[in-house]
Amino acid sequence: MADFRCFTMPWTKTKVFPHAFLSPPVESPTFNSASYVLFDNVMWTATSGQINKWRRNTLNVGSTDMEHMALSKVTFIYNFSTAVVPKPLDWADTTIVSGYWFLDNPDPEWFPPPSLVEWMAKARVDEKPIVYIGFGSITVPNSRSVTERIVKAVIKSGVRAIISKGWSSRMSKNHATEKEVEFPPECYPLDKVPHE
Template sequence: MNITLIALGSRGDVQPYVALGLGLRRAGHAVRLASHDTFHALVTGAGLEFAPMRGNVQEVVNSPEMRAALASGNMLAINRVSARATQQGALLWAEDGLIAARDADLLMAGIGGMNVAQALSEKLRVPLVEAHVVPFHPTRAFAGAIFPPGTARLGGWANRLSHVLTRQVMWQMFRAADTRARREVLGLSPAPLLGPRPLRPLPTLHGISPAVLPRPADWDAAQHLTGYWFLPQEAWTPPPALEAFLNAGPPPVSIGFGSMTTPDPQVTTRAVVAALARSGQRAVLLSGWGGLSAADVPDTVFVTDSVPHDWLFPRVAAAVHHGGAGTTAAGLAAGVPNVVVPFFGDQPFWGDRVQRLGVGPAPVPRRALNERTLADALTRAVTDAGMRDRAAALGARIRAEDGVTRAAEVVSGLRL
């Protein structure tokens, strides 16, 4: 089949679909991945065909409006900023998507590209397989990924309802932009109030390890929990300075918040450095999009923009991160304790899951991040022998899975 994958967002949103694309190509399919120009090298470097989708997510994330919304932790404020960005991008994505999907037999997309893909599916009469890295099908077993974990205390009915509402929140945020793109670019009528209807029922893929999130008993046979979608680990040579730092003492912790931004990166960095001193830990500090500061850090802290997680995380005593789905997957697969500092969205969900699995301390919400809270979490993560053992055992189970191959098998079994 000719398959077009649509993946929009940050690197953590896109990389799993590059891995999935590689698996589909190995299974004999022709794969084109549509994403932002920022990820051209990532996609083509993996040997996949790239189709550009205009827009720069990093500019949106680093805008004053989004920084303020993220600082508040208010999902409604975050959604308002995101909705304005989608209003600007929807027409471009529809235009670019028509080119990307021009000869496709099958479209595939997760949350980031799903609304665009649904409209393209309707326009081109090409079926769509939803492929998610967060749980996105109703269940009584746990709450929707953007709902507070405490929702589960209300019972299974509340959990199931929260999944329906999660999909509606994401759809209603995009609906006005979708209507405009349908009318002005695709020549389609507006989608129904509660969202587009699929062209035909097809399986849904969830690129999540069943060792991390057991398959809910009330999911139907069309829901596939395949295991994580990881890129093959490649040889990576660290800068000599990083290698020297790692060899100069006990394993450090890794601290980085990926594409998340903070209102004042220097204040955040000072709190992190103070927490390291209080807990007696060395650290590799990954500055990321948030621009954690390299100024005035002691020689027990090594600051770098980014390091491949599958190389770094197995070499650290604990991984501190924002709890994005991709970063959490890499942290758990490394077999080390994870300390989650959730900002918004599905990140509290993964932080709660890490704690429930006993492979990390209680999450430290970004608004509660300070010298004491982070130091306490770090101390627990690096001194709790039971936690280290559980993390190592979970990592081994995850590494034994092959989510990419399993997902490709499901797709190859489709009769279109």
């Protein structure tokens, strides 16, 4: 295998669902398939200059284009579970859903804050499901608005949610001036948490 690609969300063309960057989903196999072609072209247009500069200056090989890269023939490994995203039947054998990846050496020093342990115990006593909502490294332009919508959805669904903001609040355009969202008892805000 000369090379392979890895990613955390579906990026391989399928008729089953549209590209993850499209919202809301559209119930059209033709549209779904075309959405991947669109985003591959957008990404190539945005990154081809850097890629070809690296190829010429670092690898000492010529420039390339999407056709010659033949991305559909490159092995693609996804680190999510088929229980979360079942592998579409129209994905080739070169598209592998491996399941989640974990660190070999998780941080043994991390323990949940006592307030989180208490919050979870109360949710269990109340017989409310606990869900985790995390932004990871994804940034959003208006994190306050997104967080407020998440809080409303949590309350409406009758669950309890640990909300880990990750980088989203730090990278917001209005981070310096935005007021923090006041979380109701149904939500537990957490700045970061190891995922092992």
